[in-house]
Amino acid sequence: MFKILLIEDDVTLFKEIKERLVQWSYDVYGIQDFNDVMRDYSEIKPDLVIIDIQLPKFDGFHWCRMIRSHSKVPIIFLSSRDHPTDMIMSMQLGADDFVQKPFHFDVLIAKIQAVLRRVYNYSMEQQTQLKVWNGATVDYIKGSIQNNHGEVELTKNEIYILKILLENMNQIVSRDELIRQLWDDERFVSDNTLTVNVNRLRKRLEEIAMGQYIETKVGQGYMAKDRNEMDD
Structure with a gap:
């Protein structure tokens, strides 16, 4: 079972995404303290990170940089802002994909499956x-x-x-x-x-x-x- 760290401060959206992902047999974790995201990341050791750009204290770009300084774990960004620069910045920081809000859940699950298959099957089968x-x-x-x-x-x-x-x-x-x-x-x-x-x-x-x-x-x-x- 893959572990997914969902870094999302919108409680309603977090619960909705978590509920849907659990139905797909993913283990989903949230953040306890948005001032110290790396602590939860280090404890959970997720197989995939889904991160919103707009977060309390520091934005998603900051935490992406922090994660990338320690790990190559796949990262998918979420954003409610309609700025092409957000997607470009995400990719330049090493994100694997980008999802624009609002999104259809089938699109999100397709991207999650594609990233996990590409990263982990590729590593195992190479x-x-x-x-x-x-x-x-x-x-x-x-x-x-x-x-x-x-x-x-x-x-x-x-x-x-x-x-x-x-x-x-x-x-x-x-x-x-x-x-x-x-x-x-x-x-x-x-x-x-x-x-x-x-x-x-x-x-x-x-x-x-x-x-x-x-x-x-x-x-x-x-x-x-x-x-x-x-x-x-």
């Missing part, structure tokens, strides 16, 4: 742990890539996007195909969500001088490039 790419070692299990310029850690979304692109080396992977593989059902995904995730992956790769190996094909998708093919 057979090839290491991939050598342009002189760098990609560790799918650890979620990192390392070369002589250093090492960067990637989020679950970032490492999975990279894995898909590397499995199709020097071939264009369409945006629709990436969305299907990442989120299972593209109807529930903003097209901008994929753009943010890919841009964030490229920025991380730039830290170790590898950003140029992920190419955007305008109107088509993305491609991971092998430098030997580029040299030819």
Whole structure:
């Protein structure tokens, strides 16, 4: 049974979401003290965090940063604000998905299932742990890539996007195909969500001088490039 930490200060909404998630056999926990969310997080050790942006004392972005400094646990943001920057900020901080309030519960459960399946089934079923790419070692299990310029850690979304692109080396992977593989059902995904995730992956790769190996094909998708093919 997966443990979900629901960081939501609206008591009515919290109870409603918890009741529905319990029906799906999830263990749902709330926050006792919104001044010290990390204490509850450390005690519960959840498999997934659902966090509202507007919270007492500190907002959800603050707690996302705190959680990300300790863990790669999947995070889904909730927001009642209709600001595109909220979704962009969430993804830049390492969130796995974003749900706009008000939402249909079927959409939320679909996103939860997709994230849990992607994160935990991927970790359990991954057979090839290491991939050598342009002189760098990609560790799918650890979620990192390392070369002589250093090492960067990637989020679950970032490492999975990279894995898909590397499995199709020097071939264009369409945006629709990436969305299907990442989120299972593209109807529930903003097209901008994929753009943010890919841009964030490229920025991380730039830290170790590898950003140029992920190419955007305008109107088509993305491609991971092998430098030997580029040299030819």
